[in-house]
Structure formats: C-alpha cells, structure tokens
Amino acid sequence: MTATRRLAAILAADVVGYSRLMGTDEEGTLERLKEHRRELIDPKIAEHRGRIVKTTGDGVLIEFPSVVDAVRCAVEVQRGMAERNAAIPVERRIELRIGINLGDIITDDDDIYGDGVNVAARLEALAHPGGICISRVVRDQVRDKLDFAFEDMGEQIVKNIARPVRVYRVEPNIGAGAILPGETAAMPDLAISERPSIAVLPFQNMSNDPEQEYFV
Amino acid sequence: MTATRRLAAILAADVVGYSRLMGTDEEGTLERLKEHRRELIDPKIAEHRGRIVKTTGDGVLIEFPSVVDAVRCAVEVQRGMAERNAAIPVERRIELRIGINLGDIITDDDDIYGDGVNVAARLEALAHPGGICISRVVRDQVRDKLDFAFEDMGEQIVKNIARPVRVYRVEPNIGAGAILPGETAAMPDLAISERPSIAVLPFQNMSNDPEQEYFV
Numbered sequence A, B: 001m002t003a004t005r006r007l008a009a010i011l012a013a014d015v016v017g018y019s020r021l022m023g024t025d026e027e028g029t030l031e032r033l034k035e036h037r038r039e040l041i042d043p044k045i046a047e048h049r050g051r052i053v054k055t056t057g058d059g060v061l062i063e064f065p066s067v068v069d070a071v072r073c074a075v076e077v078q079r080g081m082a083e084r085n086a087a088i089p090v091e092r093r094i095e096l097r098i099g100i101n102l103g104d105i106i107t108d109d110d111d112i113y114g115d116g117v118n119v120a121a122r123l124e125a126l127a128h129p130g131g132i133c134i135s136r137v138v139r140d141q142v143r144d145k146l147d148f149a150f151e152d153m154g155e156q157i158v159k160n161i162a163r164p165v166r167v168y169r170v171e172p173n174i175g176a177g178a179i180l181p182g183e184t185a186a187m188p189d190l191a192i193s194e195r196p197s198i199a200v201l202p203f204q205n206m207s208n209d210p211e212q213e214y215f216v
Helices: A018-024 A026-047 A067-085 A115-126 A136-142 A210-215 B018-024 B026-047 B067-085 B115-126 B136-142 B210-215
Strands: A004-015 A051-055 A059-064 A096-108 A111-113 A132-135 A149-156 A165-171 B004-015 B051-055 B059-064 B096-108 B111-113 B132-135 B149-156 B165-171
Touching: A004 A018, A004 A067, A004 A115, A004 B004, A004 B067, A018 A026, A026 A067, A051 A111, A059 A067, A059 A115, A067 A096, A067 A132, A067 A136, A067 A165, A067 B004, A096 A115, A096 A136, A096 B136, A115 A132, A115 A149, A115 A165, A132 A136, A136 A165, A136 B096, A136 B136, B004 B018, B004 B067, B004 B115, B018 B026, B026 B067, B051 B111, B059 B067, B059 B115, B067 B096, B067 B132, B067 B136, B067 B165, B096 B115, B096 B136, B115 B132, B115 B149, B115 B165, B132 B136, B136 B165
Parallel strands: A096 A132, B096 B132
Antiparallel strands: A004 A059, A004 A096, A051 A059, A096 A111, A132 A165, A149 A165, B004 B059, B004 B096, B051 B059, B096 B111, B132 B165, B149 B165
C-alpha cells in the first residue's frame, strides 16, 4: 500500500492516572478497562464508524470519516463512563481524557501520520478527566450540527507544533444556545457559573381575593 | 444506500461567460470544452483521486478525499488552462472559476449535501476567471503543506449561509514565504509588487590582482 492523503477526524484518548491504577491493582484495572471497552467504548466506536488505528497500554488512537460522528462518539463514551463510574469508589474509577482534531492526514499501511494526528494527542493532554478538548477547526465544523456548547480555552502552544492551536472544551450538558465565559465579553454577568445562584422574581396576585395581596 | 456523513474537500467549477460563448458558437464551444476535459481536466481529477459528483451544462461538482489534493488539482487545471488558452483568441477562450471548501457532508445515493457543498459553490462565484477561491478551513489545512500564497479577501456574506465565510484567493505563482497585501500591516513596503525592481549589491574583489579593485 502506498502513502495517500485523506481528510479524517482523529480521536486520541487515554486513561487518567493509568500507572497509579496499575500500581494499586494491576489485574483489577485491566479487567475493568476490558469491561468498559467491551460494553461501552468499542460498540460506540463501531456505531459511529470509527477505526481503531492503534492502542497503547493506556491510550487509543481512532480515525472517523466524519468529525460530527467523532464528537458524538466522544460525548456518548464520556457520558457512559460517568454513569458506569457513579457506583464505583473514586480510587478504582477509570476515567478518560479525549482530544479530537481534524486533519488532512497521510495514511500508510493502516497507520496514520501528520500534524493532524499530533495535535489530537496534545488536545487530549489538555482535557480534564472525563472531558473532551477539540481544536477550532473541529468546533467550526460541528457547532451548527450538534447541540453542545463549546468553551473557548484560548490559543495554546503545543509541543512540536509550529502554530498555536485554538482549543475548545466540549460541554455536552449545556445547549449550544448558552453563553459561556469568554463567548461575549459584553455580557460577563450572564456567564455560566458553577456556584449556585438565586433568582428573585416578583409574585403576582392571580386570585380574586385581595387578602392574598400580601404575598406580592 | 443510507445517508451517512463524511469529511470531504468539495470543488465547484464553472465556465466563465458560458451563455455568451454558446450564443456566439454553440458547437465550437462544446467541442473545445470536451477537448479541455478529455486532455486536461478529467485526467487531473483522476490523478488526484477526485470523484465527479455531478455536471451541469457549465459547471461541475467534484469531491476529493484530501483537501491538499483538491487544491493541487485546481492549481494544475488552472495552469493547464492558461497554457492551452495562450494561443486562442480571447473571445473563444474557455476560462474556469474554481471554489474549494472542506465540510462534514451528507452523502446519499452518490449525491452530496450540506452547507459544505453550498459554500463551495459560493466561493466559486467569488473567483476571478482562471482563479481559485478557498475558505479559511481549506487555507488552514493546506498552508503548511503547499508552497502557494493565499491572499486574504476578508469575510464575505454568502447567500443562504448564516455565518460569514472568510475567503482566500490562491496565488499559485507566489511562494508561501511571500508577504501579500493585508498579511502584515507593519511591513507594507515588502509587499509583492508587479512593478520590476532593481537590487544593488556590493561587489568584492575575489582576484589577487589589485588592478581589479576598481570594479568594487
């Protein structure tokens, strides 16, 4: 097979704290990882037509023909992992970090090469446990097709990549209409906050009884 | 076949002034167009693994698996057309306008759909006769892989597309290192100019003969 180019979405994922997990419980960790793959991850990859290019001990590199499908797959995997982890003690949880990029990659003998692949691995390293980081080109392609919000993490310098990469964090539980920090500098007070907030709304006396007026 | 998504480079091309050409010489125009296709355009599409999705009287829509290959194909076609046209009287010349976009498109029964396709057609309409216009996402993917310059034409509002599209003109005869108008406002004097320029370089006397010194 000769080297050819093709457009692809590249998803890089790895297990957070893999060495620590293996150090604590080698067989148990491998067993749980295999279970997550068999019951959740591999079926989701297949459903979205992903191809596993290679696996390392704690990581996997997957190629998708569609970037919309790649982001959908990542969100469904992270949601599924969160559900599966809910009942497991924190120290035994397997959590994933995922990075997704889009690139005109070089393929040769089933392996893939190029900056597009390297950037995916760097995006993955920037993700929180259970989180997904994507590049600007991915955000631009999926923003009008998926109802997730994308938080701008600004330009990041990544190792061995000449140009800075604009990074976005996928917020699968916030709709695309929400206003995220940094999205509109003019409306900072509307930014989503993790602190609880209290809304005070005026009541209206909807009864015909004027005695109820004191509620208002 | 069911509808699926895939990343593709979409190239839209049309013949400039097709109605005028057909009005002047219907049979001659069709004959010359067929000749250009047979001898130049179709072989170039095949060489770069393009797939002709559809042709209209004066236009063609082509899909490429790689956006680098799509831009290479467009440049080679436009260079070839310029060479072939050089010996033909201006009023009989067939000239092409080309637009290239990248998108996560929907494919169904060999046809392709989506904003990614519509934008390619709009980019084509913005190109000069013999020229190539590309979107920002195409520029970003090919800028480090092809030695062409890309002139920023700014954001353009295009029909039926909600967001403005950043458009670049491909300058195949200027290397990527060249500074184009608008690229760096701080160095306007270094902009490529079509006027001839003269460089004055100091000579050095490399002989052992001091009598040659007067050259220096």
